[in-house]
Amino acid sequence: MPRYLLPRDLIGKAWDFPIVPGTKAIAMEDEDSLTMAVEAGLDCLMGFDPKTVDGLFFASTTQVYTEKDSASLIATVLDMREDIITADFTDSLKAGTTAVSRAVDTIKANKDIKSILVVASDTRAPEPSTMWEYGFADGAAALLIAEGENLPLSIDDYYSVSTNVTGPWKRAGKDKFIRTYEPKMDARFYFESITKVMLEVLKRNNLKPEEISAAAYYYNNPRMHGSVSKLMKFAGGVAQNSVFFQLGDLGTPMPFILLIGAFRRPKPDAKIIMAGFGDGADAILLQVQNRDALRDLGKTRMGVLGHQKSMVSLKNYNKYLDFKEVLEKDRYTRKSSAVLIWRDTASVYKWYGVKCKSCGAIQYPDMLRSCYICRADDQLEQVKLGLKGTIFTYTLDHLVGGNYLDTPVPRCVVDLDGGGRVLLNMTEIEKPEENVQIGMRVELTFRKEHEGAEFKNYYWKCRPERGRP
Amino acid sequence: MGRKGIKDKVAIIGCDMTKYGELWNKNQYDLLFEAFQGAIKDAGIKKDEVDASWVGIFYYFTGLSGAMVEDILRLDGKPSTRVENYCASGMDAFRNASFAIASGAYDVALACGVEKLMDEGGSGLPGFKQFGHPLYPTPSAPAMFSMAATRSFHEYGWTKEDLARVAVKNHDNGADHPKAHFRSRITIDQVMKAPMIADPLGRFDCCAMSDGSAALILTTPELAESYAHADDYILVKANAISCQTNFPWYVPQGGPGAEFTHFPATEKAGEYAYKEAGITNPRKEIDCAEVHDCFTITELLNCQDLQFCEKGKAAEELKNGTFNWDGEIAINPSGGLKSFGHPIGSTGCRMLTEITKQLQGRAEGRQVPDAKVGLCHNLGGAFTVCSVTVLGQRD
Numbered sequence: 001m002p003r004y005l006l007p008r009d010l011i012g013k014a015w016d017f018p019i020v021p022g023t024k025a026i027a028m029e030d031e032d033s034l035t036m037a038v039e040a041g042l043d044c045l046m047g048f049d050p051k052t053v054d055g056l057f058f059a060s061t062t063q064v065y066t067e068k069d070s071a072s073l074i075a076t077v078l079d080m081r082e083d084i085i086t087a088d089f090t091d092s093l094k095a096g097t098t099a100v101s102r103a104v105d106t107i108k109a110n111k112d113i114k115s116i117l118v119v120a121s122d123t124r125a126p127e128p129s130t131m132w133e134y135g136f137a138d139g140a141a142a143l144l145i146a147e148g149e150n151l152p153l154s155i156d157d158y159y160s161v162s163t164n165v166t167g168p169w170k171r172a173g174k175d176k177f178i179r180t181y182e183p184k185m186d187a188r189f190y191f192e193s194i195t196k197v198m199l200e201v202l203k204r205n206n207l208k209p210e211e212i213s214a215a216a217y218y219y220n221n222p223r224m225h226g227s228v229s230k231l232m233k234f235a236g237g238v239a240q241n242s243v244f245f246q247l248g249d250l251g252t253p254m255p256f257i258l259l260i261g262a263f264r265r266p267k268p269d270a271k272i273i274m275a276g277f278g279d280g281a282d283a284i285l286l287q288v289q290n291r292d293a294l295r296d297l298g299k300t301r302m303g304v305l306g307h308q309k310s311m312v313s314l315k316n317y318n319k320y321l322d323f324k325e326v327l328e329k330d331r332y333t334r335k336s337s338a339v340l341i342w343r344d345t346a347s348v349y350k351w352y353g354v355k356c357k358s359c360g361a362i363q364y365p366d367m368l369r370s371c372y373i374c375r376a377d378d379q380l381e382q383v384k385l386g387l388k389g390t391i392f393t394y395t396l397d398h399l400v401g402g403n404y405l406d407t408p409v410p411r412c413v414v415d416l417d418g419g420g421r422v423l424l425n426m427t428e429i430e431k432p433e434e435n436v437q438i439g440m441r442v443e444l445t446f447r448k449e450h451e452g453a454e455f456k457n458y459y460w461k462c463r464p465e466r467g468r469p
Numbered sequence: 470m471g472r473k474g475i476k477d478k479v480a481i482i483g484c485d486m487t488k489y490g491e492l493w494n495k496n497q498y499d500l501l502f503e504a505f506q507g508a509i510k511d512a513g514i515k516k517d518e519v520d521a522s523w524v525g526i527f528y529y530f531t532g533l534s535g536a537m538v539e540d541i542l543r544l545d546g547k548p549s550t551r552v553e554n555y556c557a558s559g560m561d562a563f564r565n566a567s568f569a570i571a572s573g574a575y576d577v578a579l580a581c582g583v584e585k586l587m588d589e590g591g592s593g594l595p596g597f598k599q600f601g602h603p604l605y606p607t608p609s610a611p612a613m614f615s616m617a618a619t620r621s622f623h624e625y626g627w628t629k630e631d632l633a634r635v636a637v638k639n640h641d642n643g644a645d646h647p648k649a650h651f652r653s654r655i656t657i658d659q660v661m662k663a664p665m666i667a668d669p670l671g672r673f674d675c676c677a678m679s680d681g682s683a684a685l686i687l688t689t690p691e692l693a694e695s696y697a698h699a700d701d702y703i704l705v706k707a708n709a710i711s712c713q714t715n716f717p718w719y720v721p722q723g724g725p726g727a728e729f730t731h732f733p734a735t736e737k738a739g740e741y742a743y744k745e746a747g748i749t750n751p752r753k754e755i756d757c758a759e760v761h762d763c764f765t766i767t768e769l770l771n772c773q774d775l776q777f778c779e780k781g782k783a784a785e786e787l788k789n790g791t792f793n794w795d796g797e798i799a800i801n802p803s804g805g806l807k808s809f810g811h812p813i814g815s816t817g818c819r820m821l822t823e824i825t826k827q828l829q830g831r832a833e834g835r836q837v838p839d840a841k842v843g844l845c846h847n848l849g850g851a852f853t854v855c856s857v858t859v860l861g862q863r864d
Contacts, residue, residue: 374718395611395619397608397612423606448481458604459605
């Protein structure tokens with residue numbers, strides 16, 4: 001989850017709308033679906049060796065390119081192998097649940113593919129001054145789908161329908177914001193599809209609604225959520241509704257986030273249903289297999305709760321417009337180079353430095369051939385660097401590229417845990433004049449840097465610790 | 470250092486500089502032409518007596534290659550080389566010209582520098598969107614030096630007021646210099662209240678951009694006896710450069726400069742120069758110095774690194790008047806970069822011109838009383854390149 005929440009009353013006040021309670025999660029201008037997917041992937045893979053995962057599926061309706069996938073870059077940044085399968089699932093809000101279903105199919109069908117990381121991420125931009133603004137929110141979630149023994153949770157069945165809905169939509173190359181012309185028709189498609197797939201999964205598995213402990217299905221307004229629960233005859237508290245009030249309508253990752261939220265107090269053998277909607281629907285039936293293992297997963301990563309705890313509210317609506325790049329203004333950019341990005345992939349994306357075989361000093365980036373400390377030549381070998389560190393010195397730069405764009409930028413010299421000194425810009429910092437300090441603990445986060453050469457140039461930044469283990 | 474070095478083998482027989490400032494009505498060709506004409510007039514020579522030239526230019530838009538000298542001065546195809554070494558470009562041009570004289574390759578050499586920054590606009594040094602790697606952060610120049618200020622505050626207990634005193638002193642000196650870009654005296658309060666450029670450095674902690682040029686004519690001491698300044702030509706006692714990393718923020722703990730409270734380039738260049746000049750107690754033996762004050766913190770740390778005072782004591786020494794123009798060792802009696810601005814390629818030659826005139830007793834601004842030995846110092850890049858030149862009177 002991004003760090004910032006937009007209180008809905010700020011939207012109401014901005015447009016003289018009836019005030020709606022709660023907040024919604026808002027990505028900053030240096031975040032997009034891809035960077036949040038990296039964040040979710042890092043959290044999900046905490047404690048796993050990324051080199052052991054055989055694939056990555058990325059699900060989003062807000063992919064950062066329309067030609068060029070995101071999964072391959074996310075897998076690179078997560079330091080996964082090259083001989084893996086990657087794919088983007090896009091254009092439908094059910095892309096997340098569809099990707100999970102296809103991950104299961106793929107693992108079942110291929111003896112060489114034993115695990116796939118499925119990451120769903122969305123940053124849907126509502127048109128300002130429309131009621132969509134109360135809903136659309138930003139977030140990402142990842143599920144590691146694998147075959148093997150003693151897994152915490154099993155996927156027992158899944159079922160989908162495909163429906164040609166009449167809204168909402170975004171026309172390719174034309175629409176910046178989502179459109180629809182008949183919200184009542186949209187709701188009808190939603191009720192029909194989402195209940196149909198869940199009922200069918202129950203039927204196929206001879207389950208009664210009361211046998212389901214938790215239902216994590218997509219919704220974009222709390223009233224419709226309640227109606228679906230009633231239609232499904234779920235017992236009270238089964239339908240997970242923890243998300244909308246604080247975080248909003250998160251799009252493709254929403255069923256994942258509801259599901260993860262349902263694991264806070266897992267019951268043994270609990271049966272859980274997860275469903276996604278969009279041009280049809282998917283329902284996935286899961287069962288708790290190892291309650292302790294499932295609980296441990298929650299303890300050893302930030303998960304949904306750890307993120308929620310570290311979110312703060314924006315103070316004004318204009319900052320939100322700025323984050324969403326709705327306002328026309330000059331933004332920092334610089335040259336880019338395809339060759340440099342390719343040659344320096346290990347340093348810039350995978351976060352490798354080098355270690356001197358002669359004196360042991362760890363340094364960054366992998367660029368120079370002689371050691372900074374002992375000056376030995378060609379004794380440097382690649383080493384994976386840590387994603388946390390401590391600020392050694394810093395400044396707040398008001399003069400970025402000769403322009404005063406989104407300044408000041410905190411420039412931080414960070415000593416990484418485990419070795420290596422790096423220079424990182426800081427993000428997610430309020431009042432840097434007061435809050436950036438020598439000795440401050442920081443975490444690394446992968447962010448959008450600039451769009452030089454009309455290309456998305458990403459790099460690492462640091463941020464005040466949010467609680468990543 | 471080589472076994473012989475260049476001590477007392479090179480003489481400065483003429484020098485001059487232009488007015489520094491936002492010179493919209495002049496181009497780089499005017500500036501170098503005027504500095505050169507002033508220098509040959511000072512030396513009492515004709516332009517055809519110059520055998521070879523070295524010109525310090527940092528930015529490509531000021532001019533590429535040694536051909537800049539030919540275009541501007543029309544020396545009939547004589548050899549000329551452009552020197553780029555960050556803020557030390559001008560002093561490195563002088564160093565190369567010195568070597569040419571010391572080796573006997575040429576009888577008369579021109580060392581000069583020019584930079585035309587103000588045609589590019591005034592919001593910080595240009596080019597920072599093009600330099601370097603597309604993804605690694607590229608801090609602005611003030612941001613680079615601010616990281617040393619933050620750490621020095623932490624380690625030495627210095628404050629923003631300690632930095633402000635550097636600006637106040639230098640602007641006070643510069644107010645008397647007819648060629649300075651800025652000639653207003655300022656107060657500590659003004660410095661403290663100025664807008665931030667890169668915390669903790671505000672506007673008055675940073676030198677300005679500027680246009681300007683300076684030129685010096687070099688020959689051997691033997692030949693100098695037959696030129697206009699036969700009685701008061703100035704001798705090069707030492708000239709040293711040290712290069713350190715372009716990326717001080719990547720130097721791991723324990724590596725050179727990793728503390729951000731000193732500049733290894735300045736320390737080394739100082740050591741090399743003192744060894745060559747035979748100086749053992751810089752504070753006592755040097756009377757005046759033009760020390761790179763691109764930012765206030767830079768001057769304080771450089772004074773320590775050049776052994777003018779103990780580490781951590783520069784702020785206190787400054788407060789006590791040690792570095793005033795009439796103090797124990799005059800630092801930036803001209804007003805420094807703070808008063809002149811910093812047309813990068815020219816600054817080293819401007820400092821050399823300034824100290825030459827100080828030692829000749831004909832300083833254009835404040836004359837340091839009884840100045841016999843002087844030092845010039847540049848520190849460029851991310852504390853990357855340092856040039857130190859020691860000048861002295863003839864016997």
